[in-house]
Amino acid sequence: MTEAVFYIFAAVAVLGAAMCVLQRSAVSSLVWLLTTMFALAAIFVLLQAELLGVLQVLVYVGAILVLFLFVVMLLNVDALRQYSRGAVSTAAAVAIGGLLLVELFAIWRYTPARLAAELAQSPQMASDLALAFPAASTNAEAIATRGIVGAVAAPMFQTYLVPFEITSILLLVALVGAVVLAKKRL
Amino acid sequence: MPTATLAQEAVVMPTGAISLLWLTVLLPFAGFLFNGILSLRRSTSKAAVSVVGPAVLIAAFAVAVAAFFQLQGLHPEAPIVLRYWTWMPVGDFQIEMALQYDQLSAIMLLVVTGVGSLIHLFSIGYMKADEGYARFFAYLNLFVAFMLVLVLGASYPVLFIGWEGVGLCSYLLIGFWFTVKPNADAGFKAFLANRIGDFGFLVAMFTLYHVAGALDFVTVNQWLLANPQLVDTGIVTTIALFFFLGCTGKSAQIPLYTWLPDAMAGPTPVSALIHAATMVTAGVYLVARSNVLFAMSEAASIVVAGVGALTALFAATIGLRQYDIKKVLAYSTVSQLGYMFIAVGTGAYVAGIFHLVTHAFFKALLFLGSGSVIHVMHEALHATHSHADAQDMRNMGGLRRWMPTTFWLMLLATLAIAGIPPFSGFFSKDEILAFAFARGEASPVFYVFYGMGLLAALLTAIYMARLMAMTFFGENRTGAAEQQHLHEAPAIMTWPLIVLGVLSVIGGAINLPHFVGGNEWLHHWLEPVTGAGHALPWVAGLHLPEGATEYALIGIAVLVGVFGLWFGMRSTLARAIPTPDAAPPERGFARVLANKYWVDEIYDRFIVRPVVGLSRGFLWKFMDKGLIDGAAVNGPAWISRHVLGKAGSLLQNGQVGLYLIFFMLGALWILRVALG
């Protein structure tokens, strides 16, 4: 059942992405992107990342895409006469896209079965993993103990505190930067 | 028949004068530094230089004398080698900075320091008025230092240091007045000719090392004697001939003699010291030192003797028609050196050294005497602002009235060089010719050499008499106004001449032959050095002719000398001698001689110009400018700029799209590497 839902949303996401890339009008692209993001939010929830699903909708769709929309409307950019960058670029796009697809399928090997087998074979890998991912209690367990938000919050404010703070500074910088760049007169 | 062996070198490090041998080299070198520094200062007191310059030489001579007497007391059979430090340790090959003192070095040391001291004293007077006084003595001291390294060296490389060093000093001194271009050219010519000889020397050294594995005299001689199968083989002949090429350069034999007459452009003391007494004799010394090597190769020795004979005759003919007093003496030197090579080529190494010593005496005397004459002539012509050539004999004449001392001394030297008994030259020259004649029994070609030598002796007497006649006899052609300024040379210049005169007269005493009751002292003295060479098969049978042959040879030699002198005087004084301006152009064979057989011109046309042309046209234009500068240096630069640069700039067209493509390609690549 879950799988069927997944596949439906996956199809929507792919369709949305494809149409976003291929649409001539900027606004149309935007709308299709919106669709893709909603679909992805749904998939996030399916993958037991409920918090992130909600955040996707709130932040990505609600803020970032709206920002895009504002800019598009403000600048009144719409369709360009020629929407691709030329034959070379089209060829490159197809070729590189295809190659990327092929390469990325290599990630497929990290299926759970394979991973479990590798872990069983080398304890070294298990300890490496523990080192790499300090907050490595599995999802379900974490949600069970602390709830959806708590599962993320605890490591965030303990292990990953410093990146968190840096990110906040980053946001400040981005804020100031955007204002400075966009002002007509300083 | 003595066996051909060589005693092991003396292991004992002697005390006394011999251990101070290094002083003889270091003292002149210190003199060079002192005088050299003084010469760099603007105004120098000549007094300091006049004291230090000759003083270091006299001190070196004192050491030489003391060492000689010590050696005489020691009577060693083997050379005393004084090792100071290892110069080139390269794997198995070790060259040490070592000096070798044996009977031959002793003689050479005495000659160089003794005659050198006299010439230094002479120079005080001769160069008095010159600006470069300090520089002159600096170079002269340096020369002596190098010459001593040459004669005292214990191995071929150390000898070569001295060899090259004297070549350098010769260049510096010939071109002493280098602001006049011909003088600088003469110095350059000397250096180049010597360089060709040096090439021969180097090849010989390399070959010798390749076969023998060592280059110091003691070891090489031992090795040669231990391999008697090498006698008359190609390798020994090759080494000997290449060494001889070096000798033709340094000792001015055919074909590399052309630098010596031009070297007369230098100050006369230089001509006396370097180009008469010491440097040019280095070749003879080399052959004498390598007597084992040369005695092992009959072919090489015949070549040496042959070239010597030819040069002796050839140069003597040219001397007959030269008008510059120094040029006559220069060709005379070339000719006399030829005699020395006849001697060492015949296997009579002692005779060669004997003539070297006596020649040093009388030739130095002749040069210094001519120097006095030129000095006085120069002053006289300068006083009347005449532009006549002070060295041209046609401007002289009857000078014995004004310069009696010089005249008498030069007369003594002339008699010596002409081979008149009992002067020194007679004994040495006669011995050479006698040995050549004796060798003719085994190799008939030596009869030819004897004949050439005899003819050269005749011509020597003729041109020397001509020189004396034109300079000191007859009526004076200098001019009435100049005559008042003619006078004898100052005492500082005449006293060295007197000493040399005495030596020219009694110098024969060092090797008086048996028939006059002498004990052939030099022959016995040099026995430890030349004995090995004498024992080798080719030389072994050589001994002076006895009895009737001996007296006949002596008689012929004396007759030739006397006749030559008389003929020279008669023919020169028979006609009035025109001054250079009024002289008619030469005709016939005289013209050939006056132009020295056009050898310089031939060399220039057939050797120098093609080489220069090749160097300029091919080596410089094509290889250096074209290949190396153009292709190898400028080429990559041009490629970088016009090919790689242009290609590079195509990648930077500012198009974001292009950048993105490369970006993605890079990401693809990294992904591939990361995922394996």
Next chain:
Amino acid sequence: MAPDLLGPALALSAVLFSIGAAGVLLRRSAIVLFMCIEIMLNAVNLAFIALALLHGVAGHIMVFFVMTVAAAEAAVGLAIILVVFRHKQSVDLQHVNLLRG
């Protein structure tokens, strides 16, 4: 159950990433280019979340940060586009070649 979705989720991530990459190389308009970049970022987020099923909450935290940075980047990027638009009166990338050397 959810771990069974790992494979398909990763596959979906790959597909989306490729589509986004193709779009980046293809489109002429700067704004649409940005959108394609957003697609790529989302694909990566999906991958992180999928792998979090195996390796724990660290994946979610990563996504958190990615989203934040994406937001910052979008803001600044759009500001830049704005400034360029003021100069060139268009967002056509072919006209933006000031880095030409």
